Amino acid sequence: MLFNSLDFAIFFPVIFVLYWLVTSNLTLRNILILAASYVFYGWWDWRFLFLIAISTLVDFYVGKQIYNTENATKRKQLLFVSLFVNLGFLVYFKYTNFFIETFVDSFRLFGRELEVSTLNIILPVGISFYTFQTLSYTIDIYRKQLKPTNDLLAFGAFVSFFPQLVAGPIERASHLLPQFYKTYKFNYKLVKSGLLLMAFGLFKKMVIADRAALYVNEVYNNVDDYGGVGYLYATVLFAFQIYCDFSAYSDIAIGLGRTMGFDLMKNFDSPYISKSLTEFWRRWHISLSTWFRDYLYIPLGGSKKGKYRTYANIFIVFVVSGFWHGAAMTFIIWGAIHGVILMIEKGSFKIRKRVFKKLGLQKNNFSNHLFFSLIIFTIVCFAWVFFRANSLNDSYQIIHGLFNDINLGEIFKKETYLVGFKPNEFRVVSIAILLLFIFEHFHRKLNVVKMLNNEATIFRWSCYLTIVLSIVVFGIYGDRNIQEFIYFQF
Structure with a gap:
């Protein structure tokens, strides 16, 4: 079920009303959350509910056994069971065909053709997200950082919690699981705040991301028909598309949880104003970055085993991160680019x-901040080419066009920047992106929402209605079809 669909527009009010009717009874409330979560996920394909159910049962019982066992060998064996089941599902559904294709291609390099075909495997929506979430539970118990729960119902609701089930934020049990043991009283301000965040998320998704997708998809799916300027526009627009698309899902998930009294972690923090790639990854997909830090980078040794080992650990983490995003060499290269730049940094x-000090670039002023932010944004956009391209050949062609085929005379031609767009759609995307940056800049310093609450009612509600009307006019009626969230495929 998509947050930007009519199905969800009916589903959410029904669950919201039922939730607040039964919220004083913890058992009934958690049954409702679990049932709603399974309906939400099963709406896409009910057959894959068994994956969530098996992961839930395995990690619930394995976690208890690990906690009650002092024998180091047995504890490792139990942890291996959890890793084998969860990562086994992930590897089979997401990477089987990649390994088959790589195996065949390796023989082709030596002039041998193998008659091996890929399997007809459907990738379950969001499997990478809920796999990491439930894995962190058993790993934390194994590390003696967390006590297991005895409440299977609450644990099942934690694993399948529908607001963040298929695209995060990837929550830790230590933060989210205890919230299923608490009862909440209806809080108008909290519900209003959650609804506003959901509306803001829908604005970013339907007005910016889905509009930008029209141009991006046209160029990236037909690279032979376009040149350097088209690639440039498409790549920059993709940077905003993926940010608005993914952060929109997180905003809606956090807002949705908030309307029910739940607190989900912040997942994005204005990443495109970062002055270094290190800072970018502290602001982008925070729940995944911290997951890899805690469960891969630190276990590999982190930065405690010498600088060369540190560089190797950084590179490994980002290559794995790329592979986590998709079973293709383009994603691995995307991760490797980030890993190499971070090693250099x-x-x-x-x-x-020392150099920046001599050049006067260490001062924390607007011009220096803008200078470094533009450099990092350029590097990130360069890497996005591999992330978005349909194949390695396409990515090489786009990179070649960006460096060798930029005709400045084409930049302001309508036929260049209106590809896939209607004139109004181009204006809407441009203005919306500008407003988004202005809002995020001021919100970080002044908290625009709190300021808005202090304004006159007519002004405040005019702002709310503007967002809603923008979603309706440019999102619902302006769209040619309902766009899935990009991260559903991961």
């Missing part, structure tokens, strides 16, 4: 500090 820190 870390290795050249002292040199850069």
Whole structure:
């Protein structure tokens, strides 16, 4: 079920009313959440509900056994069971065909053709997200950082919690699971805040991301028909598309949880104003970045085993991150690019500090901030080419066009920037992106929402209605079809 669908527009009010009718009874409330979550996920394909159910049961019982066992060998064996089941599902559904294709291609390099066909496997929506969420539970118990729950119902609701089930934020049991043991009283301000965040998320998704997708899809799906300027526009627009699409899902999930009294972690923090790639990854997909930090980077040794081992650990984490995003070499290269730049940043820190000091670039003023932000944005966009391209050949062609085929005379031609767009759609996307940056800039410093609450009622509600009307006019009626969230495929 999509947040931006008519189905969800009916589903949410029904669940919202039922939830607040039964919320004083913890058992009934958690039954409702579990049932609603399974309906929400099963609306896409009910057959894959068994994956969530098996992961839930395995990790619930394995977690209890690990906690009650002092024998180190047995604890490792039990942890292996959890890893094998969860990662086994993930590897089979997401990576089987990739391994088959890689195996065949490796023989082709030596002039041998293998008659091996890929399997007809459907990738379950959001499997990477809920797999990581439930895995963190058993790993934390194994590390003796968390006590297991005895409440299977609450644990099942935690694993399948529908607001963030299929695209995050990836929650830790230590933060989210205890919230299923609490009763909540209806709080008008909290519900209103959640609804506003959901509306803001829908605005980013339907007005910006889905509009930008029209141009991006046209160019990236037909690379032979376009040149360097088209690639440039499409790549920059994709940067905003994926940010607005993914952060929109997180906003809606957090807002939806908030209307029910739940607190979900912040997942994005204005990443495109980052002055370094290290800062970018502290602001982008925070729940995944911290997951890889805690469950891969630190276990590999982190930064405690010498600088060369640190560089290797950074590179490994980002290559794995790329592979997590998709079973294709383009995603692995995307991760490797980020890994290499981060290694360079870390290795050249002292040199850069001295050079920047001499050039006067260390001052925390607007011009310096803008300068470094534009550099990081350019690097991120370069890597996005591999993330979005349909194949390695397409990505190489786009990169070649960006460096060798930029005709400045084409930049302001309508036939260049209106590809896939109607004139009004181009204006809407441009204005909406500008307003988004202005809002995020001021919101970080002044908290625009609190300021808005202090304004006159007519002004405040005019702002709310403007957002809603924009979603209706440019999102619902302006769209050619309902666009899935990009991260559903991961």
